[in-house]
Amino acid sequence: MRTTSNALNFVILLGIVSLCADATYEGGRSIAGAYLNVLGASGAIVGLVAGAGELIGYTLRLVTGYLSDRTQQYWGITTLGYGINTLAIPLLALTGRWETAAALLIAERAGRAVRSPPRDVLLSHAATQVGRGFGFGLHEALDQIGAVAGPLTVAGVLAWQQSYQQSFAILLVPALIGLGVLLVTQRRYPNPREFETKTVELTGTGLPRRFWIYLAGVMLIAFGFADFPLIAFHWQNTGLTQTTNIPLFYAVAMAMDAIAALILGRLFDRNGIVVFVFAVVLSALFAPLTFLGSPPLALLGMALWGIGMGAQESIMKAIVAAMVPTLQRGSAFGIFYLCYGLAWFLGSALMGLLYDRSVTLVVGFSVAFQLAAVPVIISVIRQ
Template identity: 40%
Template sequence: MAAVLILLERGGKALRSPSKSALLARAATKVGRGKGFGVHKALDQLGAFAGPLVVAGVVALTASLWLGFAWLVVPGVIAMVILLVIRRGVPDPGNIGATSVAPPAAPREAASSWWRIALGGGLPGVFFGYAVAAALTTAGLVTFAVLSVHLTRDLGVTVAWVPVIYAGAMLVEAVAALGTGWAYDRVGPKVLVVVPVLVGLVPALAFAGLLAVALVGVGVWALAYGIQDSTIKALVAQLVPSDRLAGAYGIFAAIQGAFAMVGGFVAGYLLDRSIPLLIVVVGVSQAVALVLLVVTLRRVRPAIVAG
């Protein structure tokens, strides 16, 4: 049941994420896409920071998990009200502003078969290179669920402390998103090369035998995830035609999801068998990701200029 609920939650995110990213890329054109995605992620993580703490507090006061989770209906309702207000104020999000440096697709391409468009037909090769590089970092970044297994099973952390540690990680993610978003708008996409470096450090630190070192690893995990789920998406809007933006974000997320599935399976499998091997596998994958990312970023500037 827990697995089904997690899959349903991930399915919901998959449905809303491409459109959300496209709207955000449009709305952030004037202020800087790095800043736009960074501020969005920071606000998102502030909610993620407060949510587990409130749930833990309600559970502690009432001794009821059901009541702890039931309160989440309140921010959900508020979010829907805000969404409806924005929808009334901006009836056509396509008019928010310019979406991309690349020009719109040719009419004949837009009229091609839907499945070809859905699979990314006509999108530039540099976009797919970047998507694979980003997906490799996603595959190598072990989930917090895997980290929590090590914390509770091997380091003696009680289950009650897990949401507190997670809340702290969410706060670190918010800071990482803001910082890299600011840097992205000033120095460009080369700031993203820090992601595979951080991801490669996570297992060596987070799966250490000392709790203090493991907590530092959780912090590094939060830094990497904060960048990966925010600033790394800003570049997509500069690589694809303006009328393919939402679809491109969908393909980008699908590639990341496929790699994440493989990475999650490998991480869980190796955690029960050989932590040193897990560290080596993640390190090698991030070395490949770093090389591919550097090669891709060298092609990014000519692609933008050509657009």
């Protein structure tokens, strides 16, 4: 029988892997657009590469989630995904053509898609010992440390060496550390399913009805959650704050993401899905503050935006793990990621169109769809 301390160690080790992976690919993505420009790519190509990467990524999650359940090769698929996800970025240091760089950037998104569903299944087993909310929350907090450290490291190397190649090359260090920790974790815990002494029982065929109802609520949230590039574009367009302050506002959001993931995770373990409802209502207020407020209110809005992201990256996934049978969890996470990503993409595109007409329309759209998710999620609680 696996102990709670072993389960906690497992969550921390997977969190360190994600920290290193995030440092690698977020560091690379922070300068990828500028690097493609240097290599001669047009703005249309940059947009196409970004869109194709996300589309392939979210679609592939459905496939790898299903395959991981069918083959039970959760570790193997996770390791393959992390390898592609992290090694593609340092290889950008060897590129001299935008076509090659574009292929590597798309490969990075594909690798992230390959490893996400099976990784979350592995994490869900250990989270039953330490608390699902806390387990996913701790993992997200460690993940966000890497998301902040990577771009800062790249910015420092770029300012020091004035070289994109060296900035990408330095990211080989966290990539190799992360892969090393992953292999050690796999060897130490070959069967994380042993952590889960109680499993969700399935009373019929297919995923339970409450999963699909919950997924509808999640899609409403994603549909109305404004992406940061649109917020940053608005600030740049209106001169709300200096351009150099925009990354600092984003850093505040990332810090709140990590803190919220830990706190909300603990509260979720004690009080259930009602904590997620509270987080949705609270974070919905970010839209009027960031789009219509003064600089101090916009900063507060970014803090609320970070709380929303922290909830989505921790307890939103913990709820999936709690309501889905063990042997179908990979497929459930794959479906979850696909629907969430498509809703986010469509909502972001529509908010971009609305922005050209009226900022107030964007705010109303964002708040309305996020709050519309509340009664849907409450109906899951009643079940």
